[in-house]
Amino acid sequence: MYSQEDYKNLITEIIRKQIDILGVDIAVRKANGVSGLKVGDKGEVNSLSGDPQEILQELVQQYVALSGEIVKNILNPVFAKYPEIKLNLK
Numbered sequence: 001m002y003s004q005e006d007y008k009n010l011i012t013e014i015i016r017k018q019i020d021i022l023g024v025d026i027a028v029r030k031a032n033g034v035s036g037l038k039v040g041d042k043g044e045v046n047s048l049s050g051d052p053q054e055i056l057q058e059l060v061q062q063y064v065a066l067s068g069e070i071v072k073n074i075l076n077p078v079f080a081k082y083p084e085i086k087l088n089l090k
Contacts, residue, residue: 002085007052008045010085011059013078015043018063021070030062053085060087 002010011031018027024043031039036050037059048055063071079087 002052002082004048004052006082007056007085008048010078010082011037011048011052011056012043012045014056014059014063014075015039015045017074017078018067018071019043021067021074022063026066027063030066031059034058034062056085057087 015027015031018030021027022030024041028039028041028043031037031043034055035058036048036055037045038047040046060071060075063075079085
């Protein structure tokens with residue numbers, strides 16, 4: 001079972017990957033639009049409130065809606081580091 005800190009680290013890594021693609025403004029704005037997620041100006045997770053799995057799923061869906069397959073290809077190596085965290089990449 002992963003801890004809240006593991007989810008924070010994973011989500012921060014995802015956001016920072018998206019910053020490289022989308023730019024800091026868009027990537028952080030999209031992340032801060034996810035209910036229960038508060039992100040700093042540089043993409044670091046400041047707080048998670050609620051189910052971290054649901055927050056993660058919503059965040060990835062936001063990015064996939066913007067960039068589609070590019071997001072999936074970039075995030076696969078990130079998720080490989082957290083094999084017990086399952087995610088539905090639609």
